[in-house]
Amino acid sequence: MDTGIGAAVTRKEDFRFLTGQGNYTDDIARPGQAHAVFVRSVVAHANLRSVDTEAASAMPGVVAVFTGDDLEGVGGVPCGFAPDGGPMNEPPRPVLAQGKVRFVGDMVAMVIAETLEQARDAAEAVDVDYNEIPAVVSMEAAQAEGAPTLHDLDDNSCFSWGIGDAEATDAAFARADHVTTLELVNNRKCPNAIEPRAAIGEYDSAHDSYTLYTTSQNPHVIRLLMGAFVLGIPEHKLRVVSPDVGGGFGSKIPHYPEEIAVTWAGKQVGRPVKWTAERTESFLSDTHGRDHITRVELACTSDGEFLGLRVHTQANMGAYLSTFGPLIPTYLYGTLLAGLYTTPAIRCDVVGVFTNTAPVDAERGAGRPEATFLLERVVETAARELGIDPVELRRRNFIPADALPYQTPVIVQYDSGNYEGVLDRAAEAADYAGFARRREEARSRGRLRGIGFAGYIEACGMAPSNIAGIIGARAGLFEAAQVRVHPTGSVSVYTGSHSHGQGHETTFAQIVSDRLGIPFENVDVVHGDTDQIPFGMGTYGSRSLAVGGSAICKALDKIIAKGKKIAAHALEAGESDIDFESGEFRVRGTDKSVGFGDIALSAYVPHNYPLEELEPGLDEGAFYDPANFTFPAGCHICEVEVDPETGTTQIVNWNAVDDFGKIVNPMIVDGQVHGGIAHGVGQAMLENCAYDEESGQLLSGSLTDYCIPRADDLPSFHIETTETPCPHNPLGVKGCGEAGAIAAPAALINAITDAIGVAHVDMPATPEKVWAALQSAQGE
Amino acid sequence: MTLTVTMTLNGESVSAEVEGRTLLVQLIRDHFRLTGTHVGCDTSQCGACVVHMNGQSVKSCTVLAAQADGAEVSTIESLAENGELHPMQQAFKDNHGLQCGFCTPGMVMSALDLVANNPDPGEAEIRDWLEGNLCRCTGYHNIVKSIAAGAQAMRS
Structure with a gap:
């Protein structure tokens, strides 16, 4: 049996997972461990009058109760990125609240007891006196004149950042025959790895050393951040173990305050301290993703040549800066706005805003799904407005294969690819030529059938460390x-x-x-x-x-x-x-x-x-250290049928052709694409992280209220790959983990709007929204 | 107040002192240290905790340990014999029906209950059955394939 590069080898790790022998953090029981429960703020914005722990401390089995006062002198949770090195408002984030809470779920106290049940019971007895302040939940409210400020700052702005030549872009718009404009919301997501976060902190007095077991995608990064910037523990005295981890999707990149709390407390109480999130806690305190409001304008000639692209985005940072929060809506976003096209002039301006919501950081794709969504939505919309076939319009503007490597007007240089070849293959696989017939057939059944395209390119293989440093990363990559x-x-x-x-x-x-x-x-x-x-x-x-x-x-x-x-x-x-x-x-x-x-x-x-x-x-x-980013690209084509009576959308075909460069294991690559598409479909049709605009309460705080895709929400997928090897790494590989999540939202919304004949439907395109859009279109 | 629960767990008679509020999944994981059964949510949605009780799949986060008194309970750890995977487990491996592995034990236990009642389920039936099992990694494509293949292997 071939087990070399390119073979679909079944996985070594499967036996232990299939037999229940995985070793996830919550499966670990350290000798003598005590259990921690965090008391979390039940209000979005308040000064703390008092945190009374006396009753809780006297409860059965309680080992210790800590508040922010106990952690005074312990460093705050650090941020790992400031665009271009700053200026950026970077307010402190204490491990446990010190005088103020800033989102529902902010940690106020830590209760440690012999058993988890005892810790839970005692946590209920911690008496927190909140002096509430009006919450700013939406970015609009946060930026309003005289809005309450979360931090000791003049306003709620975090950064203001731009990329691309504004003058050249304005000039392109001045000579355009046609401008297509869209106002888009990129909805907030909760990553929802099925394994909740967990952490165990332990101190070994014999060797004066610490061990942290944690559900992290990057244990060395956690060691560096927590050791050097928070607790002052040198690397040789701090071991971080991330054993089997049950999915990450970006939410297990950041360094979280719970990791600090259990590590610090492990020494204080002289025994291992274990914490495992409940799902509701995950919803409240895991970093969320996306949450942009964007105005995009595309300037074209009358025959569809793209002349310029202008983007204004407000990006929600949440209440505090998470580890890579400011990276996502800046350099992982603005640099991808050329997409697959030769658009010569691009300008993108982004403001980052603090609100009384959970911190926002990476979620599968991180910045690139947001860029692809606006670009492929505006391209498809321009095609409709200009009366040009969407495939043809893309072809007219593709970066030709012989132009690669290609320098975009937004810093990055694409290394290799054949974008038209990918689209041609996808259109053939999707039988685009036969779509009109399928649409007619669907109409005879009372169904509205639509087709949607999304080409995408992403920057992966992060990253040349010198470039990472120039753009503002506080680490090598x-x-x-x-x-x-x-x-x-x-x-x-x-x-x-x-x-x-x-x-x-x-x-x-x-x-x-x-x-x-x-x-x-x-x-x-x-x-x-x-x-x-x-x-x-x-x-x-x-x-x-x-x-x-x-x-x-x-x-x-x-x-x-x-x-x-x-x-x-x-x-x-x-x-x-x-x-x-x-x-x-x-x-x-x-x-x-x-x-x-x-x-x-x-x-x-x-x-x-x-x-x-x-x-x-x-x-x-x-x-x-990589010489450049890698640039996977592809095309996803989605076909849907909408029931006009109910607004229900069914995905009937999904065809994807991706170029990931060389492939080591095609079975695993296919699985990554499937999973990515599911994330994208979830965002576009089902998922929405919603806060009450007044109170800042999380409305979608459980898997009952927040809809992640179930098996019957999705079709089977038809996926293929093409191969232009990456020219600058020894394997010729580009990366495949995020492609589906990047391409899928635009493909799906393009298909739904095509089916029902409207300009736009906001994500998630629930039956209610689709039905309402259809009604208003029919009313016109 | 504690009470004694006696049950057959993976073929062995066991008993334990539990609190009234103790869940079956806590008993299995924390007391008997069978950690293959996972907890992924707190609202009985994700299905990572599915085990078999008296031959039927149940979400062990939604059953009190006390309710399992006298029951026959089997978990993911009971399926493989002498290092040989059960045909359903093998089908998940052969069809790449798992990635991070966290939902997998629940998926496999749930699939076995489906096949016990429907030896040859079609794609739509499998997708419908998995309503109570959430996976965030695979997009379900390969789980559906795995269950169909596992069912076929169990028939032959």
Whole structure:
């Protein structure tokens, strides 16, 4: 069975998950552990008159009750990004509220007890006296003249940022024949990984060291942020373990105050302190995603040539800045506004706004779904207004394949791709030519059928560290790997990437097996433990294979190079005459060879070995810093049928063609696309994180009230891939984790508006909204 | 006040002292340390906690431990024998019906109840049945394929 690069190998990790032997954070029971429950603000905006913990402290089983006063002197939760380095209003975020609460769910006190039930009971007894202040919930309310301010600032603005040439864009609009304008809301989402967040903090007085078990996508980042910026614990005294993690979708990137609280408290109470979120807590306190209000204008000639694009966006930051909050609506958004097109002039202005809502950060796609949604909505709308077929309009404006690499007017340079080829294949797969017939047939059944397109491009493989620094990241964005060959030739790979569903234990093993010519079974991948892995920046932005995989390749190159030296000695040949292929070191042009396993053994039992010039052992590490972002692209085509009586939308066809560059495991790639589409469909049709505009109460605070897609909300998908290899990483890979979430919302809303003949329906396009839009269209 | 619950768990007779408010899932996870059964929500929506009680799938977050007194309960840990996956588990592996693995035990236990009552379910029937099991990773495409394949393997 082929287990190399390109093979659809079933996953190594599946056996433990399928037999109930996964090891998620909440599955861990540390000896002597106590349980923490957080008392969370029940109001959106208030000064705290008092937090009375006396009754709670006297409850059965209570070990300790802490409030913000106890944590005075402990650093606040840090932010990891300021666009262009600032200026940005960056108010402090205390771990537990100090004098004020700023959203429903803000942490006021921490109750620790022998059992979870005792902690819950005691949390009920903490008496918080809130002196309420009017809440600013919407961005409009937050920016209104005289609005109450959340922080000690003049107003509720966080940053004001722009990208692109405003003058050239205004000039393009001045000579346009046609301008298409849309006002769009990119609805707030709750990521809702099915595993709730959890954390266990533990202090070892014998070694004066700390361990944090946490549901993180990037344990080294948590160690760096919490150790260096919050608790002042040097790295060698702080171990962060992210064991099996049950989905992330961006919500497990940020450094959260609960992680700090349990780590700090573990030392205070002298025993491990464990916290696991309930789902309602997840809704209240996990970072949310999206939440933009945007005005987009596209300037065209009468025959549909794009001349300019102008975008004004308000981005909700929530009550505090989460780790990468300000990155998402700036550099992960504005830089993608060229899309697949040659639009020569683009200007995008973004204001970030504080509101009395949960902090906003990355959610699958993070900035790129927002960019793609506005762009593909305005392109489709322009096609309708100009009377040009939407496929034809896109073709007229595509960046031609021979123009790549292509410098966009919004900083980024696309590396490789064939956008027209992708669209052509998708249109063929979707039988676009036969759509008119299907629409007629649907009409005969009383159904309104529509088709919607979305081309997309995304920037993945984050990121060249020097560029990350220039744009405002307070971290490097390389990845690290260690490849340890054991004496009998089996291999352990230590990666700074983190798998929370992506299947790295399989794909990374395929790479090693392929490159070293050893059995797939002989390779194990270790991730998620800062004590075992040299360093890591973690998994987000579809970066694991492009950056983490490349680090592994670099380490493998070193292994092979050293192996050649050992083989040259063993075979009594010159090092430059040694070739390595299919697990054999061979003297070129001869039949003299030695196997990889023999070389590994020789490295650890160096009897016949060039000891005077070469160290024993076969264990190599590498750091890889990418030369550029990678730019996956694709086209998704959605067909829907709307029941005009009820406004109910059924997705009847979904065709996607994606270019992810080289593919290591097509089975896993397909799964990533499926899951991404489901996130996008959820946003476009079902999901909406809603706060009451007056009180700031979260209205969609449970899975009963917040609708994530169920199996019968979705169709089976038809997906294909094309391949233009990434020219600047050793595997030629681009990344696939977010594509579906990026493309799907525009494709779906384009299809629904096509079906019912209206200019726009806001997301989520619920039956109620679709029905109302249909009624108003028919009334016209 | 505590009470004693005695039940058959994965074929073994067990008993434990529990509080009246203790949920079956807490008993399984925290007392008996069978952590394959997961908790993903607090409103009986996600289905990560599905186990079999007296041969039927139930959400163990919505059953009091006391209600399981005298019952036969089986969890995901009971399916594989001597390291060999059950055909439904194997079908999930072969069809990439899981990613992060968190919803998976509930999915598999729920699927087995479906197949027990409907040995050859079609796609629409599978999607309809999964109303009470949420997955955020797979978009359900490969779960549906897995259950159809698992059902077929169990028939043959």
